[in-house]
Amino acid sequence: xxxxxxxxxxxxxxxxxxxxALAGCxxxxxxxxxxxxxxxxxxxxxxxxxxxxxxxxxxxASVDRITGVYVCTRPFRAAGPRIExxxxxxxxxxxxxxxxxxxWSLSWGSGTLAVKLARETGAKEIGVIGCGALGLTSAILxxxxxxxVRIYAKELPPDVYSMRASGVWSPESRICDAAHADAFxxxxxxxxxxxxxxxxxxxxxxGGPIEWIDGYALSDVPWGETNTVVPDEPLYPxxxxxxxxxxxxxxxxxxxxxxxxxxxxxxxxxxxxNISTYARLLLAEFREAGGKVEVREFHEPRExxxxxxxxxxxxxxxxxxxxxxxxxxxxxxxxxxRLIPQPEVDYGLYLVNLSVVPRSxxxxxxxxGDTGNYDNSDTTPDRKVSEAAVEELGAMVARMRRA
Numbered sequence: 001x002x003x004x005x006x007x008x009x010x011x012x013x014x015x016x017x018x019x020x021a022l023a024g025c026x027x028x029x030x031x032x033x034x035x036x037x038x039x040x041x042x043x044x045x046x047x048x049x050x051x052x053x054x055x056x057x058x059x060x061a062s063v064d065r066i067t068g069v070y071v072c073t074r075p076f077r078a079a080g081p082r083i084e085x086x087x088x089x090x091x092x093x094x095x096x097x098x099x100x101x102x103x104w105s106l107s108w109g110s111g112t113l114a115v116k117l118a119r120e121t122g123a124k125e126i127g128v129i130g131c132g133a134l135g136l137t138s139a140i141l142x143x144x145x146x147x148x149v150r151i152y153a154k155e156l157p158p159d160v161y162s163m164r165a166s167g168v169w170s171p172e173s174r175i176c177d178a179a180h181a182d183a184f185x186x187x188x189x190x191x192x193x194x195x196x197x198x199x200x201x202x203x204x205x206x207g208g209p210i211e212w213i214d215g216y217a218l219s220d221v222p223w224g225e226t227n228t229v230v231p232d233e234p235l236y237p238x239x240x241x242x243x244x245x246x247x248x249x250x251x252x253x254x255x256x257x258x259x260x261x262x263x264x265x266x267x268x269x270x271x272x273x274n275i276s277t278y279a280r281l282l283l284a285e286f287r288e289a290g291g292k293v294e295v296r297e298f299h300e301p302r303e304x305x306x307x308x309x310x311x312x313x314x315x316x317x318x319x320x321x322x323x324x325x326x327x328x329x330x331x332x333x334x335x336x337x338r339l340i341p342q343p344e345v346d347y348g349l350y351l352v353n354l355s356v357v358p359r360s361x362x363x364x365x366x367x368x369g370d371t372g373n374y375d376n377s378d379t380t381p382d383r384k385v386s387e388a389a390v391e392e393l394g395a396m397v398a399r400m401r402r403a
Contacts, residue, residue: 056259057344059356059363061394065340067362069381072164073331075318076100076374078234080176080184082326083113085120088301092121094313096134097320098329100174103133103162104273108198109191111138115145118311127152127309129298132162135315136282142313143289150309151286154297154319157279161317166336166357166364168348169247169271171195172239174332181237189242196246199271202278208360209278214269215348215356217250218262218396226352233332233374247271261399262351270348276361298323318377333373337386338362351396354389365389 077098096114128139131153142149171192176184202210253265321329349356357364
């Protein structure tokens with residue numbers, strides 16, 4: 001898991017982009033063909049920042065440590081997520097979908113708005129369609145409001161597409177296009193602040209479902225000179241100024257105070273979701289509160305009319321395009337590779353065209369800024385792309401200074 005504000009859509013933006021764009025999008029042609037997996041050296045002693053202030057454990061980045069390659073389709077809508085009520089015969093359907101790459105980040109705020117609309121119908125029983133990030137949080141919020149809730153879903157975690165997200169706090173990620181920023185901005189800020197408050201209450205829980213992590217954005221050229229354009233995607237807005245107070249500012253690191261081979265380094269701090277643990281936590285809370293789950297697949301709205309609940313929350317994500325014939329949803333393909341977990345690696349990385357997220361279930365490596373993903377619903381993994389990204393990361397790690 002864009003054009004000029006690309007990294008603001010990728011997860012470190014709210015933490016580190018206080019002085020402009022952070023890294024480019026184009027693949028570095030100077031790297032040439034990927035090196036063989038055996039060329040990556042074994043881990044060496046930790047590198048140190050500023051004479052031992054911060055130890056950096058090296059990432060064991062080689063293709064033989066890839067445990068899986070995953071693809072998701074992020075549901076982008078130019079106008080932003082659809083959160084509104086629609087009547088179908090005797091049913092009221094509250095739509096809650098179309099969050100681009102911000103589904104996990106905005107789920108609590110978006111769910112709060114959706115449940116408010118559902119409560120206005122006066123229903124005591126609510127059905128939720130979908131069991132991903134938006135479905136689970138909407139269901140739990142409806143329970144907390146006193147409703148009896150049943151989830152209907154084709155698939156459950158870990159098989160839902162939202163489980164394939166990168167797992168970083170990214171409330172701006174492909175959330176709307178620049179032309180709709182003014183109209184959508186207030187609602188986005190409300191959802192962002194609501195979600196952020198909820199996530200602060202989930203810190204420190206067993207298994208670390210939500211964590212704050214440090215990371216390092218790296219570049220060979222000054223930040224203002226980086227290329228941050230993805231030519232085949234829309235122009236996305238910069239909404240960060242509205243919520244600048246929510247995350248720490250990025251800190252530029254002087255040459256010689258960091259172990260990275262790049263000339264420019266910036267430390268950032270952001271929230272991370274250990275999605276496997278977090279999804280289990282949500283599903284367990286829902287069931288412990290009496291929630292029921294029914295595995296069902298729907299192909300058209302009239303099939304929903306047979307459900308016993310008169311009020312339904314539609315949280316089907318990209319699935320809403322087919323189910324409700326909503327052509328405003330555009331799939332944006334995203335692919336990640338997962339490496340064997342390294343508990344000692346507790347930091348993220350943003351290189352010119354790579355993202356690294358140190359989740360507890362594996363280190364995620366994602367290519368940034370590649371073209372051909374917009375309006376692409378193909379979920380077939382391209383392992384060669386991920387292998388090249390991992391080898392590029394391994395080559396960088398091999399050049400890090402050691403203590």
